[in-house]
Amino acid sequence: MIIYGRSAEKVRAQEHLVPSSCPVCNTQNSLIGVVLMCYAHVWYIPFFPLRKRVVAVCGHCKGNYDIGQLRGENAQVCTILKQNVKFPVWYWSLAIIIGVVIVVSMIVR
Ligand SMILES: [Zn+2]
Numbered sequence: 001m002i003i004y005g006r007s008a009e010k011v012r013a014q015e016h017l018v019p020s021s022c023p024v025c026n027t028q029n030s031l032i033g034v035v036l037m038c039y040a041h042v043w044y045i046p047f048f049p050l051r052k053r054v055v056a057v058c059g060h061c062k063g064n065y066d067i068g069q070l071r072g073e074n075a076q077v078c079t080i081l082k083q084n085v086k087f088p089v090w091y092w093s094l095a096i097i098i099g100v101v102i103v104v105s106m107i108v109r
Helices: 072-084 089-108
Strands: 004-015 031-042 045-058 064-066
Touching (some): 031 072, 045 072
Antiparallel strands (some): 004 031, 031 045
16 A cells, blocks of 8 residues: 655745735734745655745734735745745655665666
């Protein structure tokens, strides 16, 4: 039986987006940019990265907003944040292990 699926985790947060007013509660300086990364896993070991997504979280009303819901500079800051965050190497753990096993088995023959 193979257990597989996908998982997501919060990787990086950027506080105080500019101009950082919440689109719902209009609280100033309340938005935090959070990068969510998703990866495929087999037996809970990360196999390869799938996608990354940036959401803005309001510290006051706890609402989550996609980049499309934000205005002007907030959307630009979220896009830059998404571009600057790279997938961690350990997201490729199982792929690296499989690659090493293949290479070692070729050398041993
Ligand atoms: Zn809010």
